[in-house]
Amino acid sequence: MDSSLGALLRRLRHATHMTIEELSNASGVSVRAIGNLERGESLGPQRATVIALADALRLTGDCRDELLRAARAGQRRNPAPAPRLMAMPRAVPDFTGRGQEVDWLASLTDGSPDEPAPIVVISGQPGVGKTSLAVHAVSKLSHRFPDGYFFVDLRGLEARPLDPGVVLERLIRTLAPTHNRLPLDLGDRAALYRSVAAERRIAVVLDNAADEAQVRPLLPATGAVLTVITSRRLLTGLEGVARLPLPPLPDVEARDLLEHLIPDPPAAGRATDAISRLAHSCGNLPLALRIVGNRMASRPDWSPNRLATRLEDEERRLDALTAGDLEVTAAFELSYTQLSGAAQQLFRRLSLMPGPHCGLQLASVLGGLPDADTEDALDELVELGLVQSGFTARYRLHDLIRIFARRRLEQEEPEDERAAVETQAVDWLLDTAIAAGRWFEPDYYKTLPKHRDDRAQLDSPEAAQQWLMTEADGWLAALELVAATGRWQRVVDVAEAMHWFSDRWVHWGYWPRVFTLSSNAAAELADHTAAATHLNYLSWAHNTCLGDTAGASDCARRAHAEAVIAGDLRQQAWADSYLAVALLKAGDAHGALPLAARAMQGFRTVNDREGMVMHALSTLGRALERTGKPDEALRAYRHRLTLASDPATAPSPVIAGMTRVSAARDIGLLHITQGRWREAIETLEPAVAWEPASNIPQWQAQMYAALGRARRELGQTEEALADVDYAIAIYQQIGDDNAIKAIQALRNGLGPDPSTRRTPLGLSRS
DSSP: OSHHHHHHHHHHHHHHTTTTHHHHHHOHHHHHHHHHHHHTTTOOOOOOHHHHHHHTTTTOOOHHHHHHHHHHHTTTSSSHHHHHHHOOOOOOTTOSSSSSHHHHHHHGGGTTTSBOEEEEEEOOOSSSSSHHHHHHHHTTGGOOOOOOEEEEOOTTTSSOOOOOHHHHHHHHHHHOOEEEEOOOOOOHHHHHHHHHHHOOOEEEEEOOOOOOOHHGGGGOOBBSEEEEESSSSOTTTTOOEEEEOOOOOOHHHHHHHHHSSSSSSOOTOOOOOOOOHHHHHTOHHHHHHHHHHHHHHHTTTTHHHHHHHHOHHHHHHTGGSGGGTTTTTHHHHHHHSSSSSHHHHHHHHHHOOOOOBOOHHHHHHTTTOOOOHHHHHHHHHTTTTBBBBBBBTTTBBBBHHHHHHHHHHHHHSSSSHHHHHHHHHHHHHHHHHHHHHHHSTTTTTTSSSOHHHHHHOOOOOHHHHHHHHHHHHHHHHHHHHHHHHHHHHHHHHHHHHHTGGGGOOOTTTTHHHHHHHHHHHHHHHOHHHHHHHHHHHHHHHIIIIIHHHHHHHHHHHHHHHHHHHOHHHHHHHHHHHHHHHHHHHTHHHHHHHHHHHHHHHHHHHHHHHHIIIIIIIHHHHHHHHTOHHHHHHHHHHHHHHHHOOOTTTTTOOHHHHHHHHHHHHHHHHHHHHHTTHHHHHHHHHHHHTTTHTTTTTHHHHHHHHHHHHHHHHHHHHHHHHHHHHHHHHHHHHHHHHHHHHHHHHHHHHTTTTTTTOOOOOOOOOO
């Protein structure tokens, strides 16, 4: 029998015949907190919480002791590792110095969970060791964070810093995997993260922050959550944070670090003086000190005096140690000269990778080496500290080292070779992105997408999706590059391949950018059909990703104008349909109705089943419903269901399945609004069990809620209760708190006195 805290609490609650809501009312513990405990998302609750639950369950003796023991076991568990892209980089085993800073950071974690969450900003110049200190301190204090400790590179020095919405998505999905659907609005998503984080004891390192606006949504409010921000900037606009400006190491600590890194250094005399000279030449910067120390460790025949003399030669140091951000180039140069020829070439060419990091496959393309040789060269670069590998099979260059690598590239390889390598890398990324994106086109099952390079192993939709998401920074940067160089058709082709995939990753923050680039490229090509197509995609991005109905309407109108010039009836119909959706979302159902009808006629004319059945007919039904024409809306919904169910008129199988569920849901909810309870049950009961419904939990929850409402009205209280509880469970899994609050009113109406009639709650359609 499962002895975990969640399973035990559920068994004890069931034994008392209490619902989660009843236990919440009796204990004062929130419904969400109890649900998180029972699902195993919260493993170490506060003792006061457990006692309140035990009292509410009226536990005594062995049962009470068993619950308290299970809670204590959760509190003692080992810290949870961070998955994939948020794994903490490897802590430096010979970290030296910064003792006062580490102790001060530890003191910030001593507060009460009810107090404001501790937030600290570590600032300082490049190479001063901000990231190393943050990683070392959090790793040393990891026993204080049983729910995990995480690392996010915010890429603040790049032209396109990491979107805070993307960071929030990663954090929420890691901390609460059952939240399948996240709010699109950044403020709502930040609020959800604060709620999720407040129930856990975690540490989050936000590395390389760009500015206050980037990090502010990522800050918790209360709870045992330590947030450590590193940035070259002071971030003075952040309020209520502790600040740690980090200077270079004191002379003593700089010498100590070098003595730790250099094997068997002489204890006194001229060698000690040489170590001081080395530290001085490095400006006491930990990054430069570590690279110099590694150099000495790998060349035992060199003396500290010999290396110190080389660094003091201004001709050898170039301008690095006297020119601001380039002050560590001398140390980079020393490590570079130690590399093998293959590793040197790969190092230089890694400066050409379009994004902030790459995997083995792109590194192989850049280096022009087989994968096995590329792995050896990468290992060599990581070993010498010239390449960082913060998580499995991903490689990146430090900002300053990347500048140095680019300089070496310009010095050692002809311009035409550099251009050819960069073009090859960009084309590989975009070719692979196109091949991956085409897996999600409606007819992918008829002709599998072909890709001339098999490095990425795109042999399934799952593999294609994983590649697109992991390499998103790279292929988007490559797309920006080809747009900047006027390769307009290339931009259009990549964005076209992303069209169907974008529906699967709505929360990615860059679809508006992708389709802005492609619509601009189509305009440059004077291709009016392509311009209409991609302005339609951009309308979707504004409406769905940004919630910007005005922007969506403008793009749809521009798309229609381009389609008219091109004489493209299909894109005219799509523009009408997208504009109708935007107007509906903006509250203008009367304006949407004629557009949806015109879109239907246009799709029918060109026999576009996806557009007619999946999109326009749904929009038409909702416009009819919201303009007071429910009978006509019902006919539209039923016609849509019929078309999606008949192979002769249905779109592709996947889209047809989704459309059938959507149509049945619309029919059932319309029956609910008109009080046709039996008809609603007859429609929704089979539809909720269809396989596509389980893939769209929001729709499934809406249908269960509607079934519960209908059964309540027919006096089928027990069945209604089961349906509503199931709907609440789904909403809890996907994190839709607003829907939970709305449907709770329906749930309360299933008590002893169900006579109170309410309007349908929790049943709104997206």
